[in-house]
Amino acid sequence: xxxxxSVKGLSKKYDNFExxxxxxxxxxxxxxxxxxxxxxxxxxxxKAILNLxxxxxxxxxxxxxDNKKEERKIKEDLGVVLDDSFLSEYLxxxxxxxxxxxxxxxxxxxxxxxxxxxxxLPKNKRLKEYSSGMKMKLKIMVALSxxxxxxxxxxxxxxxxxxxxxxxxxxxxxxxxxxxxxILVSSHITSDLEHIADYIxxxxxxxxxxxxxxxxxLENYAMVKCSEEEFxxxxxxxxxxxxKNRYEYEVLVENRYQFKQxxxxxxxxxxxxxxxxxxxxKGEK
Numbered sequence: 001x002x003x004x005x006s007v008k009g010l011s012k013k014y015d016n017f018e019x020x021x022x023x024x025x026x027x028x029x030x031x032x033x034x035x036x037x038x039x040x041x042x043x044x045x046x047k048a049i050l051n052l053x054x055x056x057x058x059x060x061x062x063x064x065x066d067n068k069k070e071e072r073k074i075k076e077d078l079g080v081v082l083d084d085s086f087l088s089e090y091l092x093x094x095x096x097x098x099x100x101x102x103x104x105x106x107x108x109x110x111x112x113x114x115x116x117x118x119x120x121l122p123k124n125k126r127l128k129e130y131s132s133g134m135k136m137k138l139k140i141m142v143a144l145s146x147x148x149x150x151x152x153x154x155x156x157x158x159x160x161x162x163x164x165x166x167x168x169x170x171x172x173x174x175x176x177x178x179x180x181x182x183i184l185v186s187s188h189i190t191s192d193l194e195h196i197a198d199y200i201x202x203x204x205x206x207x208x209x210x211x212x213x214x215x216x217x218l219e220n221y222a223m224v225k226c227s228e229e230e231f232x233x234x235x236x237x238x239x240x241x242x243x244k245n246r247y248e249y250e251v252l253v254e255n256r257y258q259f260k261q262x263x264x265x266x267x268x269x270x271x272x273x274x275x276x277x278x279x280x281x282k283g284e285k
Contacts, residue, residue, distance in 0.1 A: 001027035003061075004150050004182035005049070010058030012044055019044050019206045022058070026199070029179035031172065033193035033214070034186040035277055036203040042186045043083070045203065046154055049184070050080065062150060076105060079148030081139045081156050089128035093121060093138060104146035112145035119167070132159040140168060144175065151175065153185040157192055165189070169196055190273035194218065202277060209280055214273075222256035223271040223279075225249070230266060238262065241283030252279040 007024040019041045026032045034042050047053045049060055051067050060067040062074045087096060093116055101107040116123055119137050127135060136159050143151060151172070157165040173196055175181055187193055193200060194214065201211040224239070231242065231249040238259060242251040252275070253259040256268060271279075 001029075002064075004028045004030075004063060004180075005032075005184060006059075006061045007045070007049065008059045010045065010048055010055060010060065012048060012053065012055045017041070017044075017206060019048075022203070022208050024184075024201055024208075024211060026182050026184055028182055029176065030198040031176055031183040031185065031196055032199040032201060032211075033190075033197035033273075034184060034201050034203065035188075035190060035193065035273060037277070037281055040203045041206045042203055043154060046082070046152060046184070046186060049152065050078075076146075077149040079143035079146070079151040081136075081143050081151075081153045083154055087127060090126055092126050093123045096138070096142060100142060100146070107146045111147075112141060115141040115145065119164075133161065133164055136160060137164065137168070140171070144171070149181055151181075151183045151185070153183065153187075155187055156185060157187060157189055165192065172196055190277065194273055200273060202280065204281055217273065217276060218270065220255055220257075221271045221276055222253050222259070222268045223275050224251040224253055224259070224263075225267050225269070226251065234263060236285070241279050241285050243279055243283045250279065250283075252276065252283065 003025050005024065005026040007022055010019065010022040012019040017039070022041070022045055024032070034045065036042050044053070048055050048058070049062070049067060051071050063077065065074055067074060097109060097112055101109060119141065121134060121138055121141070130138065136156065140156055157168055160168065169192060172183055172185070176183055185193070185197070197214050199211060200214055200217055202209040225248050227248060231251065234251065238253065240252040240254050242249055252271065260268060
């Protein structure tokens, strides 16, 4: 499959943080979820992809084009939602349309105002009067209204109620029906990614821990709950990490089928993305 986004050897150093050798490949027609705790490096990765920060090492290609040399051409086909929209709180939705139609050749006035109507966003109310959920909806509408090929979204469902979140997720799934499109989405709401993502990339302390298909993670990984006596009988090479609780051990295993054959009788549950992230982040080896 042809990649719509490729990140190779990306590194960025700050005084108290380092993003180290991040590699990501997102094929066309796919959604990649980016997970990790606060400060792990997700936003830094996204800013590097968008060429908003200087990086020490790495090569980033979007649509097969260098993200620095071809930045202007690339951004015509990018839809972006960041934590900071860079839009004045004194603007209203109609003002934003007037600005965006001069920025994007493919700005679709009819589509934009249909989004506003469908999501019940007032056209003439200033952004400072919007709720946080309304602001997020508006940012996503803006990102979609110039017919981008790639969406890059940083916490797009943050601040939304469950109904609005589902509406946004439906929009993203509709967008990805065109197999020439792609989505990179960072989110703390891992349950959302379990529904829509094809791939999951996990970044922890500036390092990429894994980049795997969602199905591989949800089908093969499992959480084993056992006593201390049972835990001592498990070979270290047969689990990823463990966490000791007050009354039991929680053990993350990467291949539930092999583990089950070797250690029969232990209680094993399918692990969610949140389970996997927590044990990788907080567990011991």
